[in-house]
Amino acid sequence: MNKKAEIFLNYLDEKKIENVFAIEEMPNDDWESSIFRSNIDIGGNKLPVGVILDNSIYGMIRILIAPNARTDENELAVLRVVNEYNKKYKSFKYYFDDKGSLVLDICILSAEGERLGDLIYAMFDVIINHLNESYKEIMHAIWA
Template sequence: MPKNIKSEAFEKFLVDEQITCFDKRDIGDEDGTVVYRSYIQTDIGDMPIFVLLDATIYSVIRVLVGGGVVTNDNYNAIVDFINRENSVYKNFKYYVEKDDDSVYLDCIYISSNTAFEPQLLYVLMNQIVKYMPGVTAELKQVMNIDVLPNPFAAHEHHHAHDDAAMESEKQS
């Protein structure tokens, strides 16, 4: 597995700047991918934001704008919104992932491992964080939702004894 120089530089930047809002996960793949996860707080709910750093020339900032929100009824409105926003903003692009009926926003930062600047990556991320609250009202309308669904609900684990305990507490 190649050494992830970008992750090391980003980690140092986070420590130096006392930024503590990220969870870190080593993927252990052939590119040495490390994923940093945080959230963008909006009026319609928290949107997971991921920073994907690896040994390639690409660094990705990915926002899960709406997990599982794309339906046959709202697809055209979402695509119209995406096309308009993508034509205006150069530094990030929206897309619909059909596999999980979700809306994502990606920002790609290209650099060699030795030319990677974590400060620049952080500036790009902050532009997205500042942008999102301004479009949440329109996203709410085009996605036809009041609140974002929990993007991790499908991955939650429940245990039978926990469910039984919760049920007995409700009855008490």
């Protein structure tokens, strides 16, 4: 396990945050990546979340907003909605992955893992508040 993942795991232990994350280490990965998998509840919908920590200066919180969401009919409408969020929020970005799923990535800078747990949980607060306000609009654009 990489140093940042160990620091985050220690943070979870210190704060007595238990049974929230399943931890997966990526075998044969030059960056020694560890993924802390969980989900967040947004309006009764469980959205898969991964906190990805490795040996680089970057960490990532990745949320699957909607699997296989992109269609020829909705692509432009969805891109218009999420582009407004991408312009407004500097710390995270929406995009369609190669399978057409709508993903939200939150980049976290942490050279040595300092205050990493506090930073990750602060970003979770921002994300959850944002999604509680925006999820219906995004899903409306997907379903339209």
